[in-house]
Amino acid sequence: MDLDSWFGYTTKKTVFIRDKWLGFIYYSLVFCVVMYIFGVAILAHNEQFLLTAVSGIPRIRVTHPTKGLCDVNHPECKSNYRSLTELSYCNEYTGKYPEKRQGPCKFKDATSIMPDGDVDNKIFIPTAVEIVTERQSCKPGPENGYSCENEYEEIPGTGCLNGRSNCQTRGGLKDQFYFVADSRNFHVQFTSSYEQGEVHGTSLDHPAYYEVCPTRVNKSKGVRAWNDRLHHSEDSEESCGPDEVKRVKLPCELGVACADSRDFDLMRDSGVKKKFDEVVQVPGGPSSRKKTAQFLDRSLGHLSPSSPDIHHQSETASHHPSMYNPDSQQQWSSAYGDVFTLSRLMELAGADLDKSFNMENWTTRESGTVLEVSAVYSNLHAWISSFGYKDVNYYYRVKELPLPYVSRKHLAEVQPPDFPETRRYEIQHGTMIWFRVVGEFGNFKTTYLLIYLVTAFALIGAASAATDFIAIYIHKRKNNYFNLKYQISGDFSEKWQCPKCSYWNSPLHSKCEQYAMWEDSEGTARCGEHRPT
Numbered sequence: 387m388d389l390d391s392w393f394g395y396t397t398k399k400t401v402f403i404r405d406k407w408l409g410f411i412y413y414s415l416v417f418c419v420v421m422y423i424f425g426v427a428i429l430a431h432n433e434q435f436l437l438t439a440v441s442g443i444p445r446i447r448v449t450h451p452t453k454g455l456c457d458v459n460h461p462e463c464k465s466n467y468r469s470l471t472e473l474s475y476c477n478e479y480t481g482k483y484p485e486k487r488q489g490p491c492k493f494k495d496a497t498s499i500m501p502d503g504d505v506d507n508k509i510f511i512p513t514a515v516e517i518v519t520e521r522q523s524c525k526p527g528p529e530n531g532y533s534c535e536n537e538y539e540e541i542p543g544t545g546c547l548n549g550r551s552n553c554q555t556r557g558g559l560k561d562q563f564y565f566v567a568d569s570r571n572f573h574v575q576f577t578s579s580y581e582q583g584e585v586h587g588t589s590l591d592h593p594a595y596y597e598v599c600p601t602r603v604n605k606s607k608g609v610r611a612w613n614d615r616l617h618h619s620e621d622s623e624e625s626c627g628p629d630e631v632k633r634v635k636l637p638c639e640l641g642v643a644c645a646d647s648r649d650f651d652l653m654r655d656s657g658v659k660k661k662f663d664e665v666v667q668v669p670g671g672p673s674s675r676k677k678t679a680q681f682l683d684r685s686l687g688h689l690s691p692s693s694p695d696i697h698h699q700s701e702t703a704s705h706h707p708s709m710y711n712p713d714s715q716q717q718w719s720s721a722y723g724d725v726f727t728l729s730r731l732m733e734l735a736g737a738d739l740d741k742s743f744n745m746e747n748w749t750t751r752e753s754g755t756v757l758e759v760s761a762v763y764s765n766l767h768a769w770i771s772s773f774g775y776k777d778v779n780y781y782y783r784v785k786e787l788p789l790p791y792v793s794r795k796h797l798a799e800v801q802p803p804d805f806p807e808t809r810r811y812e813i814q815h816g817t818m819i820w821f822r823v824v825g826e827f828g829n830f831k832t833t834y835l836l837i838y839l840v841t842a843f844a845l846i847g848a849a850s851a852a853t854d855f856i857a858i859y860i861h862k863r864k865n866n867y868f869n870l871k872y873q874i875s876g877d878f879s880e881k882w883q884c885p886k887c888s889y890w891n892s893p894l895h896s897k898c899e900q901y902a903m904w905e906d907s908e909g910t911a912r913c914g915e916h917r918p919t
Contacts, residue, residue, distance in 0.1 A: 390877065401870045408857050415849035423842040432766045434835040435828030440763045442580040442823035444507040447723070450495045451571040455639065455715070458496060467493055467568045475565055475740055475751060485740050487749055489514075489547060490554065491567040499566065510794060511728060512816035513569045513739060513751045517798055518543075519557035519810050538809065548748055557808075565751060566816075570729035570739060574819060576782070577723035578761045582827040587778060589761060592645050594636040594724045595781035596717065599626035602736035610738070612745040615788045633781050636719045644719045648777050650767075655774035724782065728817065731757055735786040739817075744790045754792030754815040758785045763825030771828065780825065792818050886915040 427433040449458045456463035470478035476491035492515075499512050519541045524534030543553025543562060556562040578589045638644035653659040716730040732738060739751040746753075760783045765776040798810040858868040881890040889900035898913035 390879070394875075399871060399873060401867075403857065403867060403870065405857075405861075405863075405867075408853055408861070411856060412849060412853040415852060416846055419842060419845040419849060423838055423845070427838055428835070429772050430768045432768070432771050432828055433838060434830060435766060435771070436831040436834060437826040437828055438582055440580050440582045440823065440825040440827055442578050442761075442763070444576070444578045444761065444821040444823050445723075446507060446509045446819060446821050447504055447575040447577075448496050448500060448509055448511060449573045449575070451568065451573065451727075455573075455718075455720075465493075465495065466571075468571065470567060473567060476567065485749075487547060487740070487752065489552070490561055490564040492561075492564045493567045494569075496572070507821045508818060509574075509821075510792075510814070510816055510818050511569060511572055511574075512794075512814035513566050513754070514552070514815045515564055515566065516552055516813045517556070517559075517562045517810055518813060519559070519562075519802070519808065522807050522809075548746070548752065552752060557810075569816075570727065570732070572728045573725050574728060574731060575720070575723040575725045576759065576761065576821060578780075578821075578823050580761075580763045580778070580780075580823060580825075583829070585765065585778070585827060589724065589780060590645065590722075592778055592780060593647055594719050595633040595779070596636060596724075596726075596734065597781055597783045598632045598634055598734065599736075600630060600632075601626050603733055605736045606733045606738050606741075608741065610742045612743060612788075612790075615737075615742060615786070636717055636724055637715075639718045639720045642719070642721045647779065650770045650773075650775045652773060655770070657774060726782075731759065731784050731819070732786075732817075734784040737786045737788075742788075744788075746790075748791075750817075752815055753790065754817060756787040756789055756792055756818045756820060758787050758820050758822065759783075760785075760822045760824045763823065764827070766828040776828070778827075787820075792816065882917055884913060884915050885918055887913050889913060891917070 451466040452458055453464045453466045470476045470491050471480045473479055473491060474481060474483055475485045475488055477488050478491070479488065494512075500509065520538035521541055522537065523539045524537040526532040526534060541557045542550070543556035545554035546552055547554075547563070552563045554560065554563050576589070580587060580589075651659075653662075715727075717724070717726045719725070726734075729739075735757055737750060737755060737757075740749050742750040742755070744750075744753045761780050762783055763778060763780045765771075765778050767775055767777070767779075793813055793815045795811055795813050798812050801810060802808040854871065858864050858871060861867060876892055878890055880893055882893065883890050884898035884900060887898060887900050889898055891897075891899055896917050898915040898917075900913040901907060901910045
């Protein structure tokens with residue numbers, strides 16, 4: 387049994403092949419690996435950071451439209467409702483394009499639609515109100531076995547828009563159903579706090595952006611049946627790819643000094659300036675040290691944070707006061723929060739109060755819906771967070787969560803004289819807005835960086851293996867390259883040892899074939915010692 391063959395050792399052999407095309411293939415693959423690991427994964431995507439969820443407290447405030455965006459708490463502030471003749475869903479409309487569902491309209495201010503105030507992260511804005519009158523029918527006695535089918539029975543109405551619902555006359559009273567006039571122009575103000583570890587603050591500390599999906603906005607302008615709304619909801623993320631989504635900066639309300647982003651300072655964010663001030667002793671004391679730091683700032687300059695996968699568009703209303711019309715604004719940042727009109731939120735979510743329908747063909751104005759508004763916080767920026775810049779930023783994302791009906795019911799403030807024999811209650815259908823604080827903050831982790839460095843070395847090894855495969859199996863000189871890479875040793879028990887250099891030679895050679903290390907085997911001198919007899 388030849389044990390040398392059974393237990394032979396395989397080792398790597400380094401071969402330098404003078405072939406520019408193989409070199410081009412190998413170094414191209416290595417370049418792609420380096421660009422992906424360091425350029426894409428680490429610098430662009432910040433994969434070396436551990437992401438941790440952000441928590442916070444959201445706050446919503448709703449006000450009716452006011453002239454010049456004045457504060458409703460000021461006595462001199464006046465409302466800015468549109469005339470009923472301009473509202474296509476009102477009976478008083480005089481325009482050319484009335485809605486198919488029209489009804490009586492009434493103006494309601496913020497206190498009227500929310501008598502209990504707004505202290506939660508969910509608010510309900512009614513868009514349609516029906517007053518239902520009921521008569522008590524339950525009087526337990528011997529004749530009915532002391533039992534009742536219902537405590538109250540509804541008095542049928544007339545002039546109903548949807549079967550037995552949304553009736554304009556009931557119990558001898560008119561105007562028992564109406565739409566809340568100009569509800570789409572109600573102002574919804576969002577303010578939030580955030581916290582993750584030692585990092586905390588509020589939305590007022592940073593400039594606000596909001597996410598726009600052109601495909602979704604365009605869908606809000608067309609008629610959408612219930613099935614379309616459900617399909618839109620399921621595919622809302624996929625229907626608008628990353629290249630299509632835009633993040634637009636909210637314009638600042640005129641006369642308000644809104645927060646702005648801090649520019650990237652390489653010396654400060656990377657910690658070089660701090661180390662320089664601590665370690666380097668500049669002759670001349672603190673004054674000279676300050677001048678030296680200023681010189682370094684001017685030498686390296688400042689870079690603004692940017693990201694290639696986010697399209698930042700700034701609105702120019704705040705920069706050009708002559709173009710600023712507060713009564714026509716759809717979104718803006720104020721001193722107390724970020725404000726959107728209800729119509730703008732619906733548009734961003736791809737919904738509409740009069741062109742979207744539920745399964746019973748009720749409009750969203752009549753049936754209601756849910757809007758999810760998320761304040762998405764982050765502290766990572768492509769390309770520059772790896773150098774220490776982790777300034778907090780946030781943007782708003784709006785989505786519709788369609789439900790067949792969204793309503794609330796409560797006893798009417800004004801009851802009949804014979805109450806409780808007869809009672810009235812209100813059914814309010816409308817839009818529920820759910821405000822959330824979401825997002826993730828990144829914290830540098832050495833382990834994550836090491837994982838990507840190990841991955842880089844592994845991919846470089848794969849590039850070498852791929853080049854070897856091409857060289858010995860595909861290349862036109864594959865036979866030569868195979869013999870250069872793989873060399874099978876002979877049986878050393880049959881070889882003879884050179885007495886001069888101790889090199890083991892083949893029995894076919896009469897002279898020693900040993901040659902110097904790192905030399906070409908065909909072009910260098912051999913030992914030449916004769917085989918001993």
